[in-house]
Amino acid sequence: MTTAKPWWRRALERVGVGVRTLEELRPTFDAELAAAGRYIFVHDDSVSRMDQVTKWLEQSFGLEQRDAAMKMVGIHHHGWGVLGPFTPEEAVRLAERARRCAAELGLEQLRFSREPPS
Numbered sequence: 001m002t003t004a005k006p007w008w009r010r011a012l013e014r015v016g017v018g019v020r021t022l023e024e025l026r027p028t029f030d031a032e033l034a035a036a037g038r039y040i041f042v043h044d045d046s047v048s049r050m051d052q053v054t055k056w057l058e059q060s061f062g063l064e065q066r067d068a069a070m071k072m073v074g075i076h077h078h079g080w081g082v083l084g085p086f087t088p089e090e091a092v093r094l095a096e097r098a099r100r101c102a103a104e105l106g107l108e109q110l111r112f113s114r115e116p117p118s
Contacts, residue, residue: 039084060098
């Protein structure tokens with residue numbers, strides 16, 4: 001059984017505005033690729049400002065502002081998020097760039113790793 005879209009979502013989609021639900025932002029990943037270190041997992045914290053995390057996602061991973069904001073909302077809502085998959089070499093390079101960028105933005109509490117959440 002399919003649930004009908006609410007009127008406001010249909011109206012926004014008619015004028016070209018994409019709408020995603022929090023369920024659509026639920027993080028998913030392939031366990032084998034995660035074991036190979038091909039993802040970067042970001043963990044929500046209660047200190048980092050959302051606008052700064054969005055900026056960090058843009059600068060560290062090259063996400064467009066809209067995509068970075070949606071990823072940040074998913075991380076905040078679900079408690080964690082995932083980026084990738086990347087090649088193993090690219091994951092190492094991006095994780096290092098993310099560390100440097102987090103330090104530059106003052107995101108000392110931001111936690112991310114190549115290990116999936118437990």
